[in-house]
Each structure stands twice: as structure tokens, then as C-alpha cells.
Amino acid sequence: MSAAQAVAGPQTYPTGALYVIATPIGNLADISLRALHVLQLVDAIACEDTRHTQGLLRSYGLERPSAQLLAVHQHNEAQAAQGIIARLQQGQRIAYVSDAGTPGVSDPGARLCAQVAAAGLRSIPLPGASSITSALSVAGCVPPHGESSGFVFYGFLPTKASERHTAIAALAHEPRTVVLLEAPHRIQDLAAQLKILGARSVSLAREITKQFEQIVTLPAQEASDWLAQEPQRSKGEFVVVLHPCAQEAGDSGEHDRVLQLLLAELPTKTAVKLCAEITGGSRNALYERALELKNAG
Template sequence: MSSECGKLYVVATPIGNLADISFRAVDILKQVDLIAAEDTRHVKKLLQHYGITNKLVSLHQQNEDKASSVLLKKLLAGQSVALVSDAGTPLLSDPGMPLVKMVKDAGLDVVPIPGACAFIAALSAAGLPVTRFSFEGFLPRTSSARKAFFSEKVMSTRTWIFYESCHRILASLQDMGEIIPLGRSIVIARELTKLHETIVKTSLGNALEMVEQNENMRKGEFVVLVDGAAVADKKAQIITAEQGNLLRVLLRECSIKTAVTMAVEITGVKKKLLYQAALALDKE
């Protein structure tokens, strides 16, 4: 590829506190020909704070395929582009993947400018194991899909992390409480780096009670971190092949609720465990 082509810079921006940006990120934003932003109005506040006047273009979920093609042409013509999201590192639950893929496929340079990331910030202060973890992004919007997700994660022995909005944080914790043992350690991190930053480590049961009773714990942007299952817990969550086959037969004829109720009567296995297995089988 010709050296005359431009470079795409993937630039991390602050997740709340405007001081959480690197000197290098500011320099790059001042140097590039274009800044592709998820919300140009939001990013303008950051740019004005640091005296950056470069041209802004919009790249969001609704236009990113078309906008990415336009930006690729500009890169091929020799212009440099910085990709930023509203907050944190682009692509992590934010737009930008089509552009990065398109630029990489064209053989052009994509340069990461590292910085803030909400789930990494939360993980660093959570007090949960960090050797192995999984980031799950935003949870599904419906209760049934969330419960199916939690059923998949209940036996995982690694720390797992997700984002949630203020509108669904209570409902998500309530759904989690139906699947995940209430004694499991979790961390709720909200408004990270902002004035009302809160990071609470407690049990799922206590966290649910806290969010239900305290209106402030239902405000802001949330990162939720869940401790992995202990090995003993993992073994205890496994039903036998015979019990699974029974549940599979019942699900062919009944709703999940009825199938689980009947399976409890026949097998004597705990309802929560059979419910988790039924959700997994239903998804299959």
C-alpha cells in the first residue's frame, strides 16, 4: 500500500472526567484531518476543552456502513482520520467495527491510541479475580433473553462483566437473582470517574435490595462485575443426563414453567437448577 495513504487512529477518550485523556491522544486529535465521532455534539465538549478545532464527521450505528466507505476513500486519498466514541475506547459496545475492518482489509494502517475503558477501570477496583474474565457488553433487553444469558454464565468460574443502563439495572438484577445464587459476590460500579462515582462490592442479594431501596443506585451508567462460580458450586449445578432427557421430553409438550414444575415433582431436584437447565434446552 502506498505510503501516501492516510492512517486511521482509534482514539480512547475519557469516560467522565475530562482529565483522563493522554497527551498522545490530544496530539493526534489536533493533527488528523478528520475526527469521526459517534455523537459530534457530545465530542465537541471534549475538543473545545483542549482547544481542538479539527473537522468533525458523524459515524454512528445508523450510518456507519455508508460513512465507513466515505472515510476509506479519504484515507486512500491521503487524509488521516481519528475514530472516537462518546466515551472510552471505540468498538467496545460502541460503533466503529465496520470502519476498522474495512480499513484493515484495504491494507491501510490502523493505529490504537489507548486510554480509558469503563469495564477495565471497574475491574481494576473491584476486588474480584482478574486473571481470567469475560466482557459481555450490554445485556439483552428482554427478561427471557437475560435469564437465558444468566443460565449460560451461572457455572462459569471466571469473573464476568457487563454494562447496563439506568432504565434496566433493577430488572437485570432481579432476573439475575432468579438464576444466580444470591450469595454470589458482585460489584456494582456506577458513574465511574464522575462526581457521584460509586463502587460497591457485596452479595447479589444485598445488591438487589440496595438498588431497590436507593433511588440513586438506579441513576447513571453501570458496570456490573460478577464473581465466578467456585468449582464445588459448578459441580453442584450439573443435572444428570437422565434428568436432562426428562426435561427435554416435557419441554416438547409444555411451557418452561409447567415442565419445570413437573420435573421437580418427578426428580426432587431443586427448581432453580431445573429452571436453568430448561432455559438452556429451550434456547437450543
């Protein structure tokens, strides 16, 4: 803990604040020095599972009396938040950790932070492990024409078959990168349903940061067969990344039609901006096409 003290100790840690701490998602080495320092510093630790957190603390040589571990999970979060707020109002420092990863992202914590903010108190994030950003960082999602399109975090799809089918059909028309989460017992069903995306690239990332971590990118229509080839490929928690949609060839005619109508009345940049908003096309690609149309005309 000397390194944590040396690096993080001189920093300022306000009292009466909630410290939202990301914890490892598999590899225990993926914890920050600041997180270790704050876990020693705070007056109490709110946690999704007190037994799990106690074991995590002991793995780093930290000991906390059971009375300083407060259970705050999805079933009692709203009610337990009031107890946390009372402690903060007394000037205590409280940490919050979920079982793994970053709280509030597919884990409890969002309601707690919302109520802390409503009480006029401060929540301080301590960043760290996240399966979502880890998968995105290596998926190689390059939008068409090199534009930055961002990503959509969807999380877990509905469990009912009809609702999942509807959700996936809607995602087929989402041009941006989409991040899904899936459990091992449903990954095969999800992969089979993703066949409707055809050649759209999909990255399957399982067991991120763990010993049997595996990340593969392939066409959506091949994902189900890939999983079926080896039983172990369906084991572990999954992050599924749908890569950005490539522009469909059939769109070009409609893009040209809209562009020509707008170019007849508006400056090129304005016409391109409006065409992108109307058609959902790439602004860079539409600008190049607008120049071609003007030169040809």
C-alpha cells in the same frame, strides 16, 4: 497543549492511517497527551456525534471547522467507512472517536476498522478510558485457588425478559469473571434476576470517573435490596462484574472419581490436565488432590 506537543510531538504518525482514540467516560482529565496531539494533527475527525465531539474539543481549547468533523455512527458506519477509506488512500490521517470511552467496545468503530483493514490500510489505537477495565481493576476478582481465569465481556443483556432470563441462567454456569453493562432504568430488574447466583460476589460500579462514582461488592442475592435502599443508587450507567465461581462442594466427588480413573492409566500431570478439561475444575487444586489420592493409595 505544550505538554502534549513536548511528549507526543517527536513520535511518528504515519499518513494514510486511521487513529482510533479513546476519550473520557466522564472526567475530562482522563485523556492522554498523545490523544490531544493527534486530535490537532489529523486532517479530519470521524465521530459518533459531531456536536458532542465539537464540545469535547473546545473543552481542551481545540477548534475544528465543522467540515473536518465526519459523522460515523451505528446507523451509517458501513457506508461512511467508504468515505474514510478514500481519504486514507489519499494519504490523509483520520481520527475516530465515539461519544465516550474506547471505540469498538459497545460503541461504533468495529465495522469501520474491519473495512479499513480489508482495504489494506492501518488502524492505530490510542488507548485510554474504558469503563470495563476501570471496573475490573478495582473489583478484586480473585479466582478460586489463585489461578488466572481471565474474564468474559458480555456487554448488555437482551432486553426481552425471557431472553434475559435464559442468558442469566447460562451465566450461572460460567466459572470465569463476567462483565455486563446496564442502563439505570433496567438495573433493578437485572439485580433481581441475579438472585439466582446466590452468594456469588457481584461488583456494581456506577458513574465511573464521575463525581458520584460508586463501586460496591456484595453477594448477588443482596444486590437488589442494596439498590432499593437509596434511590440514587440506581442512577447512572452501570458496569456489573460477576466474580469467578467458587468450586462447588458437590463437584469434589466427581473430580475424585475422574482423577482416580485417569491416574490408574496415566502420569499425574497428564491425568490432572485431562481431568481439568473434563470437569472444568482448577488444575492446581486437582494436582494437589491427585497427590493426596496417590499418597493415600
